[in-house]
Amino acid sequence: MIRFNEAIDQALVESITTYGQAVEQTRKTVLGVLGHDLRTPLSAVTLGVDLLSKSEEPGTRRHRIIAQIATSAKAANLMVSDLLDLARCNLGTGIPVRPESTDLTAVCKAVVDELAVAHPNAQIIFTDEEAVTGQYDPSRMAQVFSNLIGNAVRHGNAHQPIHVTVSGDGSTARFSVLNHGTPIPASALPSLFSPEGRYSKHSGEEQGTSSGLGLGLFIATQIVEGHGGTVAVESTLERGTTFSVSLPVYP
Structure with a gap:
């Protein structure tokens, strides 16, 4: 029995x-x-x-x-x-990435200009040292920039500027976006890039047609990883919230 x-x-x-x-x-x-x-x-x-x-x-x-x-x-x-x-x-196929010779600085500037028109009250300061070129998918990288900068516009302090930078040293391309506002809780950071545990769905800050599905950070991370890069975030009340992207440079 x-x-x-x-x-x-x-x-x-x-x-x-x-x-x-x-x-x-x-x-x-x-x-x-x-x-x-x-x-x-x-x-x-x-x-x-x-x-x-x-x-x-x-x-x-x-x-x-x-x-x-x-x-x-x-x-x-x-x-x-x-x-x-x-x-x-x-389904395991991953987000398709089709690299070609691309100037990341120009791609980022175009995204900043577009977001500045869409959000005239936002102060977006774009700093570029020089053209950063390599083998990247321009449309997918534009998606990364749009998601991360748009996220800063939605969640940042409207009275303080958003700082966007693109730089490179010949072997690594770097992108960062800094905004000031309510910091992301430390407990939310481990699941921040997961579609199941995104922070914004608990914050109640996203409303209306601009809220989307809350997949921006997850998709941006998948695209960056498809290029062999990484995404990191630091968030404190004193220094603000910074999302950083590092990508290898393939000539």
Whole structure:
């Protein structure tokens, strides 16, 4: 009887484990399919908004409504892209990186200029010593810069500037973004780059269409690691919060 009970217990454990693995695999697959299928209707919305925008006079009420729809559609597209990147990581394929000869300084400056237009009240100070070139995926690195600087804009003190720097010494490229605001608790740092344990979902600071899915830090880390680099963070009340990226330079 004892052996029979042990066999039943073992069978139950194996069944629960198998079921859990099947559910997890289904969840990952559904995320990927959902993200992929959402792109088609969102593309239609974006195209329609672009056509309507050209037919309306700037400054009119209809034009303002169309602009709001365009902003929401862009935010939705970004969330779908994040969802697809998460699905790729979950399914083991990883975020694709296609290196080519790239000037990281120019890529970062373009991102800073874009964010400055989107957030006119933010003070973003960009410091570059010289062109930092190497083999990188320009669109993916722009995604890293946008995620980290955008994160600083959302969570930093609006009355203090955000400092962005890009530098290199021939063997290593470095990027950093510093903002002042409420420091990240030490207890949150170990899980900060994990999609399951992100700090912002507990802070309640992200609201509206700009909140996204909270995957920015996770995706940025995956892209940097795909280039052979690392991401680090330091956060104190006195020195502020600094996210640093180090990348090897491949000529």
